[in-house]
Amino acid sequence: MHYDSITALGIIGLLIFLFLYIVFSVLRDAIYFFLIHYFGLVNLFILKEEQQNILNELNKINYYKNLSVVGKNYFYHRVIVFMINKHFFGDGIKLSDEVKTYISASAVQLTFHIRGFYIEHIQLIRVFPQAVWSQMAQHDVKGLTTGGGVMWLSWPDIKKGFDFPDDGINLGIHEMAHAFKFTLRCDHSSSNRICSSIRNWSNAAKSSFLKLQEGDTSFFRSYGATNMEEYWAVNVECFFEKPEEFVQLYPEIYILLCKVFNQNPLNASNDYQLRNK
Ligand SMILES: [Zn+2]
Known part of the structure; x- marks a missing residue:
């Protein structure tokens, strides 16, 4: 060759x-x-x-x-x-x-x-x-x-x-x-489906974050008041561990978290699917 x-x-x-x-x-x-x-x-x-x-x-x-x-x-x-x-x-x-x-x-x-x-x-x-x-x-x-x-x-x-x-x-x-x-x-212009759901969560969660910063710890624990990133992580903990109370108190941000994770912790009988098949 x-x-x-x-x-x-x-x-x-x-x-x-x-x-x-x-x-x-x-x-x-x-x-x-x-x-x-x-x-x-x-x-x-x-x-x-x-x-x-x-x-x-x-x-x-x-x-x-x-x-x-x-x-x-x-x-x-x-x-x-x-x-x-x-x-x-x-x-x-x-x-x-x-x-x-x-x-x-x-x-x-x-x-x-x-x-x-x-x-x-x-x-x-x-x-x-x-x-x-x-x-x-x-x-x-x-x-x-x-x-x-x-x-x-x-x-x-x-x-x-x-x-x-x-x-x-x-x-x-x-x-x-x-x-x-x-x-x-994610940045401000990310078109990714999950990023835009997180952005929507962030906008909707601002008022409850301020409430927590003012000392209202009736649902979220005080550590979430540290900053918006800690508030996010504390929200996710409550999303999985206290979904009934979460959806009753903050239905809008609960539903937005369902969209972020494409699942609903309240739908345990159907493998936590967002929508029943
Ligand atoms: Zn953290």
């Missing part, structure tokens, strides 16, 4: 490799989910013993327990995809299947009805045995989500969030709500 032909073939091969690499990087989560959910290749990614541990832990989570058989299977497979695509690091704590399952379930619950959405912003999840000192915040924090894709979580507080599922406090949901917004990178 002529030398020029070999060089040309080499360049084409390299371009094909780069193209496939980029496609895989962008669609990695979707590809894993496809292989696991539609081809049943769970064993390829996770040991049988771990699979059983994950299912045992999921069976303790209210949101998961209320799902149909089909919904449970979908949730479980999404948890596995989240788990294998994020880097978990135990900072003074053993990373058991229990720890990883609860954290992953927080993300999956939030995005359960949003197709192909795995909170890509988060790359590294550091788990601690207690609240830790944050130089940035200048006080101990139970959780933190940085713009650089790192999440800090205090394990006892993650667990507590699920052990008390209707008190409006859930650290996992709270931090994933921050990470969800970081992933979307």
Whole structure:
């Protein structure tokens, strides 16, 4: 073969490799989910013993327990995809299947009805045995989500969030709500469906945010008054943990959150779908 032909073939091969690499990087989560959910290749990614541990832990989570058989299977497979695509690091704590399952379930619950959405912003999840000192915040924090894709979580507080599922406090949901917004990178002109729903929520929620800042903690907890970003995360916690009260007190912003997450926590008998099929 002529030398020029070999060089040309080499360049084409390299371009094909780069193209496939980029496609895989962008669609990695979707590809894993496809292989696991539609081809049943769970064993390829996770040991049988771990699979059983994950299912045992999921069976303790209210949101998961209320799902149909089909919904449970979908949730479980999404948890596995989240788990294998994020880097978990135990900072003074053993990373058991229990720890990883609860954290992953927080993300999956939030995005359960949003197709192909795995909170890509988060790359590294550091788990601690207690609240830790944050130089940035200048006080101990139970959780933190940085713009650089790192999440800090205090394990006892993650667990507590699920052990008390209707008190409006859930650290996992709270931090994933921050990470969800970081992933979307919405700006004022974003035409993305979720971004415009968040914008509508933000406009509608201003008056209740001011009420909270003035000291009315009859529904939302005072931490939400810190700023609009914390108010968002506290709203999302209440959306999942106190939906009946939420919809009665603030129907407009509840419905806008339903649109953001394409689900309705009050529709537990129908896998939390926004609209019944
Ligand atoms: Zn927060």
